[in-house]
Amino acid sequence: MVFLDFEKPLESLYEQLEKIKQVGAEGDLDVAPMVKELEDKIYTKRKEIYENLNGWQKVQLSRHPERPYTLYYIEQMCSKFVELHGDRYFKDDNAIVGGLGIIDGQTVIILGQQKGVNTKMRQFRNFGMANPEGYRKALRLMKMAERFNFPVVCLIDTPGAYPGIEAEERGQAEAIARNLFEMAKLEVPIVCCVIGEGASGGAIGIGLGDRVFMMENTWYSVISPESCSSILWRSWDYKEKAAEALKLTADHMYGFGLIDGIIKEPFGGAHNDPEQMATNLKKHIKKAIAELQIMTPEDRVETRIEKYSQMGQFDRVTVTEKSKKTAKS
Amino acid sequence: MGWFNRLKDGIQTATKYKREAPDGLWYKCRSCGETSTSKEMRENYFKCPKCTYHVRIGSGEYFDIIFDGEYKELFNELTSKDFLEFTDLKPYHERLVSAKKKTKLTDAISVASGNVNQLPLVVAAMDFSFIGGSMGSVVGEKIGLAIDHSLQSKTPFLMISKSGGARMMESAFSLMQMAKTSAKLTRLAKAGIPYFSMLTDPTTGGVTASFAMLGDINFAEPKALIGFAGPRVIKETIKRDLPEGFQTSEFLLENGFLDFIVDRADLKEKLTDLLTIFSIKNAS
Ligand SMILES: [Zn+2]
Numbered sequence: 150m151v152f153l154d155f156e157k158p159l160e161s162l163y164e165q166l167e168k169i170k171q172v173g174a175e176g177d178l179d180v181a182p183m184v185k186e187l188e189d190k191i192y193t194k195r196k197e198i199y200e201n202l203n204g205w206q207k208v209q210l211s212r213h214p215e216r217p218y219t220l221y222y223i224e225q226m227c228s229k230f231v232e233l234h235g236d237r238y239f240k241d242d243n244a245i246v247g248g249l250g251i252i253d254g255q256t257v258i259i260l261g262q263q264k265g266v267n268t269k270m271r272q273f274r275n276f277g278m279a280n281p282e283g284y285r286k287a288l289r290l291m292k293m294a295e296r297f298n299f300p301v302v303c304l305i306d307t308p309g310a311y312p313g314i315e316a317e318e319r320g321q322a323e324a325i326a327r328n329l330f331e332m333a334k335l336e337v338p339i340v341c342c343v344i345g346e347g348a349s350g351g352a353i354g355i356g357l358g359d360r361v362f363m364m365e366n367t368w369y370s371v372i373s374p375e376s377c378s379s380i381l382w383r384s385w386d387y388k389e390k391a392a393e394a395l396k397l398t399a400d401h402m403y404g405f406g407l408i409d410g411i412i413k414e415p416f417g418g419a420h421n422d423p424e425q426m427a428t429n430l431k432k433h434i435k436k437a438i439a440e441l442q443i444m445t446p447e448d449r450v451e452t453r454i455e456k457y458s459q460m461g462q463f464d465r466v467t468v469t470e471k472s473k474k475t476a477k478s
Numbered sequence: 479m480g481w482f483n484r485l486k487d488g489i490q491t492a493t494k495y496k497r498e499a500p501d502g503l504w505y506k507c508r509s510c511g512e513t514s515t516s517k518e519m520r521e522n523y524f525k526c527p528k529c530t531y532h533v534r535i536g537s538g539e540y541f542d543i544i545f546d547g548e549y550k551e552l553f554n555e556l557t558s559k560d561f562l563e564f565t566d567l568k569p570y571h572e573r574l575v576s577a578k579k580k581t582k583l584t585d586a587i588s589v590a591s592g593n594v595n596q597l598p599l600v601v602a603a604m605d606f607s608f609i610g611g612s613m614g615s616v617v618g619e620k621i622g623l624a625i626d627h628s629l630q631s632k633t634p635f636l637m638i639s640k641s642g643g644a645r646m647m648e649s650a651f652s653l654m655q656m657a658k659t660s661a662k663l664t665r666l667a668k669a670g671i672p673y674f675s676m677l678t679d680p681t682t683g684g685v686t687a688s689f690a691m692l693g694d695i696n697f698a699e700p701k702a703l704i705g706f707a708g709p710r711v712i713k714e715t716i717k718r719d720l721p722e723g724f725q726t727s728e729f730l731l732e733n734g735f736l737d738f739i740v741d742r743a744d745l746k747e748k749l750t751d752l753l754t755i756f757s758i759k760n761a762s
Contacts, residue, residue, distance in 0.1 A: 334661075395646075
């Protein structure tokens with residue numbers, strides 16, 4: 150088991166529990182009452198910890214090394230899945246995976262950022278940081294979905310789009326911008342869910358949809374708390390503060406009307422019961438697709454564009470509108 | 479070249495549109511180090527007379543350069559608010575107050591409609607002097623409204639980008655402006671109204687990764703910094719030096735992301751050409 154810093158109080162309790170169980174297994178001492186007592190203590194402690202998570206702690210949970218990633222959910226939710234590779238222009242990006250799948254009789258295009266499960270795979274997946282070809286592969290699949298009238302499911306889990314020389318040469322910005330433009334007018338339903346990290350342009354590059362969900366312990370922000378700390382506080386030491394200031398949790402995002410729903414996680418985070426998490430996710434995706442499929446493509450696109458058009462918070466002041474002369478006249 | 483002469487005369491006498499132009503009597507070029515007078519700079523479209531370095535200018539100067547003589551500023555009633563009560567080293571609402579005071583602007587973007595050699599155009603131009611030209615809700619909303627205005631008046635739209643990217647103090651609201659502006663632009667495309675995107679120094683982050691890269695025509699001023707990630711971030715990530723000319727307008731042109739580069743002195747003429755070309759309907 151991996152314990153995050155705020156989970157440390159649990160670590161010693163679990164250790165004690167293990168020891169007592171061992172004693173029980175070795176001898177004829179009745180350890181049942183002590184086990185029960187410790188389990189109660191663990192339960193209380195877990196409740197205390199997980200019911201009061203702050204922004205930074207949720208960021209940590211979203212990055213938990215045992216947290217399930219995109220391919221796990223695809224395997225769990227799809228009875229069949231054929232992975233499709235390549236953007237048809239340059240290469241295949243291993244940081245974004247996608248393909249054709251069947252979710253309870255419904256064919257979908259399902260795609261998302263994929264992180265690696267061990268050191269070697271983390272390199273291979275480039276830590277879930279896509280290059281332009283990743284976004285272009287995603288777009289290719291979405292356009293295919295449109296041709297065959299399949300709904301699109303996007304699972305978001307990225308610390309950001311990759312900031313590299315080649316990424317800039319091949320137009321990282323253009324790739325993300327193009328996806329936003331095309332996704333805004335894609336004629337089939339788009340359902341998105343942040344399943345881990347939702348960092349900035351790299352996240353929204355596959356994140357514009359009719360329904361956007363966030364799992365309970367994920368975050369979505371214009372910048373990671375670390376980078377925000379380094380830019381605004383001019384030090385790497387204010388990531389907790391930045392996480393609070395950015396109001397990046399699912400609760401905040403839902404409260405702001407910037408996402409359409411929160412998907413409950415098993416107690417302590419998705420990694421505590423990945424199967425249950427996949428079941429919850431599938432339920433939300435199916436319901437959203439069903440709701441969206443009864444709309445006409447025109448209605449869906451108009452509603453989608455309107456939804457995004459409403460996003461923003463500002464004030465109005467009274468000004469007297471008048472024509473201005475250019476300096477030359 | 480009548481308009482050219484008028485413009486030259488005008489800039490000499492202009493005093494109130496100093497917003498982002500070099501202040502004071504002397505200007506020391508950031509590129510070649512040569513010194514010029516402010517008067518020389520104005521006469522030369524705020525380009526260094528010695529090396530043609532394009533000095534950063536504000537929305538007001540661009541409107542002066544582009545429009546025929548009169549233009550109408552739109553949507554100035556919108557003003558940013560500190561919805562998240564964001565505080566880093568300084569509260570966001572205080573940053574807003576001081577930015578407004580310093581720049582005399584309402585936010586990091588101004589929208590105007592007017593004529594360019596008698597051809598109507600809606601222009602949205604960003605101001606780097608206002609919190610680094612960062613995109614918050616007001617920037618996104620004003621671009622959205624400018625697009626609506628273009629749609630209603632069937633007028634082409636020019637976006638002049640100049641931005642460090644998203645406004646962090648508006649967190650996800652800022653991020654969603656990328657989606658919002660891109661979504662709005664699909665309506666312009668559907669209506670067959672041309673969208674010109676001009677990128678100026680600097681254009682980075684979420685601005686590049688949304689409306690700035692989505693023009694029917696994308697063009698830039700010479701030697702502007704244009705990119706997704708900032709050079710510092712890339713350098714820290716890859717842990718080596720960046721190649722000469724990386725993320726400049728010329729680099730983007732070479733890599734296929736710009737249609738052309740335009741010298742500021744030729745901007746109005748180029749726009750006139752584009753507007754003329756797009757205004758000709760199929761003969762039938
Ligand atoms: Zn110079």
